[in-house]
Amino acid sequence: MSDASKPNAGVVLGPDGKPCKPCTAFRNWNPTGAKKGVAKKAPTAAPPEDCPPDVEQMGRATWTFLHTTAAYYPEKPSPTHRANMLLLLKAIPLLYACTHCADDFGKDIAVNPPDVSSRTGLSRWLCERHNEVNTKLGKARFDCSLNSTDERWKDGPADGRCD
Ligand SMILES: Cc1cc2nc3c(=O)[nH]c(=O)nc-3n(C[C@H](O)[C@H](O)[C@H](O)COP(=O)(O)OP(=O)(O)OC[C@H]3O[C@@H](n4cnc5c(N)ncnc54)[C@H](O)[C@@H]3O)c2cc1C
Structure with missing residues (x-):
């Protein structure tokens, strides 16, 4: 932070009232790099690889983990699979x-409880939850058919560029 007593505009505070790095986009954190006289490459740059994540980097990493896990979840999960997936998803709000x-x-998953009944159900449920966040942030919604989520998170596109 350039001045601990006055956060930059766009810096999100955590529950302790202090600036929260993983709640804030890096471009808003310290756009001038004023604290240590470090010039940033660009005010919109993502954090360097060896820096703590900002809200966007952590979001991309988390969605990647969750969608990929859903894509490989069993179509007929055992009770143990279901219980652990529920625990995983319910841990996120905490x-x-x-x-x-x-x-x-x-709040969203309290109204829309996780569907851990199958790979198909979980992939769609998660896609819809991600779409809720997309809408909140003004981003486009994703097609939540299994074809689309599998193409993005499991099989790759038909042109083979990911193979
Ligand atoms: C649980 C959670 C809650 C979040 N809440 C907030 C918040 O309140 N405020 C905030 O600023 N950020 C929030 N984020 C982060 C935010 O969702 C994005 O991750 C971040 O803004 C980076 O966005 P992005 O455009 O790079 O792509 P992301 O939204 O991270 O998506 C990564 C990739 O997933 C694919 N994708 C997009 N939508 C879907 C979908 N519906 N289903 C399947 N695949 C999809 C696309 O290929 C996309 O490139 C949250 C993240 C998580 C995991």
């Missing part, structure tokens, strides 16, 4: 470091 993201996700 543990996710972007606290306002966690709160909103908790």
Whole structure:
């Protein structure tokens, strides 16, 4: 932060009232790099690889983990699979470091409980939850058919460029 007593515009505060790095986009954190006289390459740059994640980097990593896990979840899950997937999803509102993201996700899944009954059901449910966040952020919604989620997270496109 350039001045601890006055956060930059766009910096999101955590529950402790302090600036929350994983709740904030890096471009808003310290656009001038004023604290240590470090010039940033561009105000919109993502954090360097060896820096703590911002809200966007952590979001991409988390969605990648969750969608890929859903894509490989069994079509006929055992009771143990179901129980552990439920635990994983219900832990996010408690543990996710972007606290306002966690709160909103908790409210969403309270109204739309996780479908852990099958790979198909879970992939669609997760896609719809991600779409809720996309809509909140003004981003395009994703096609939640199994063909689309499998193409993105499991099989890759038909042109073979990911093979
Ligand atoms: C639980 C959770 C809650 C979040 N809440 C907030 C929040 O409140 N405020 C905030 O600023 N950020 C939030 N984020 C982060 C936000 O969702 C994005 O991850 C971040 O803004 C980076 O967006 P992106 O455009 O790079 O792509 P992302 O939204 O991260 O998506 C990554 C890739 O997933 C694919 N994709 C997109 N939509 C879908 C979908 N519906 N189903 C399947 N695949 C899809 C696309 O190929 C996309 O490139 C949250 C993240 C998570 C995991």
